[in-house]
Amino acid sequence: MLAYQRWADRFSEFTGKLAQWVVIPTVIVGFVNVVLRYTGQNIGRRLTNNSIIELQLWLYASIFLIGFAYVLKHQINVRVDFWYVHQPVSRKAWIDFVGHWIALVPFCVIGIWASFPQAWQSIRVWEQSADADGLPQGPIKALLALSFLLLLIQAIAEQIKLYAVIRGRGHLVHYEEADEHTRIE
Numbered sequence: 001m002l003a004y005q006r007w008a009d010r011f012s013e014f015t016g017k018l019a020q021w022v023v024i025p026t027v028i029v030g031f032v033n034v035v036l037r038y039t040g041q042n043i044g045r046r047l048t049n050n051s052i053i054e055l056q057l058w059l060y061a062s063i064f065l066i067g068f069a070y071v072l073k074h075q076i077n078v079r080v081d082f083w084y085v086h087q088p089v090s091r092k093a094w095i096d097f098v099g100h101w102i103a104l105v106p107f108c109v110i111g112i113w114a115s116f117p118q119a120w121q122s123i124r125v126w127e128q129s130a131d132a133d134g135l136p137q138g139p140i141k142a143l144l145a146l147s148f149l150l151l152l153i154q155a156i157a158e159q160i161k162l163y164a165v166i167r168g169r170g171h172l173v174h175y176e177e178a179d180e181h182t183r184i185e
Contacts, residue, residue, distance in 0.1 A: 001160050008157035009073055015150055016070025019063050026059035050131040058140050065147035069154035072104075093165040100162070104155050111148035119145040 033052050040047035071077050079085075084095060121127075123138035164170055 002164075005157040005160040008153050012069040012073040012150070012154045012157070015066050016073070019067035019070065022059055022063050022066065026056065026063065029056045029059060049133040050129065051133050051135055054129060054131070054135045058135070058143075061140065062143060065143050066150070068147055069150040072151065072154045072158060089165060089170070093162045093170075097159065097162040097166060100155055100159055105152065105159075108148050108152035108155055112145065112152065115141065115145035115148060 029052065033048055033056055036047040036052070084092060087095070119138065119141040122136075122141045127137040129135055129137060161170075
């Protein structure tokens with residue numbers, strides 16, 4: 001189980017870095033879109049189309065969808081619980097362990113169950129955007145489905161780490177506990 005946990009952590013690091021790199025083309029496409037739109041308005045011609053607009057939205061969405069597992073691994077998700085932050089590590093591990101089994105893992109499974117068939121159908125028929133000149137919808141739907149899978153992979157790794165902490169074997173895993181300033185929002 002520890003080998004799986006280490007592999008999942010490395011994989012989430014990779015997807016997190018990938019998400020960070022997607023920011024660059026997102027900004028470039030957004031900049032080009034703005035320049036083309038305003039240049040077109042000044043010369044009286046439409047220089048942009050829905051494909052560029054949708055590509056910008058897809059890239060922006062990709063940053064989040066690819067990065068969810070990274071966020072979970074580093075525990076940089078938003079927490080509003082002022083009580084949780086003052087608990088000992090073992091109690092925090094119990095709270096997270098139970099919470100992940102009750103909410104996170106079922107959320108991922110339901111997300112996979114609901115999104116993979118939709119993505120597959122969209123790719124199979126090569127569903128097009130409802131907007132003229134828009135992009136095919138299959139790739140972004142597949143990315144949504146994939147994001148649930150990536151999140152589930154990391155959720156299982158987190159459960160392994162939390163179980164090790166609960167059992168007093170936290171030294172066997174790299175369990176990152178965020179400081180209290182990042183935990184309270």
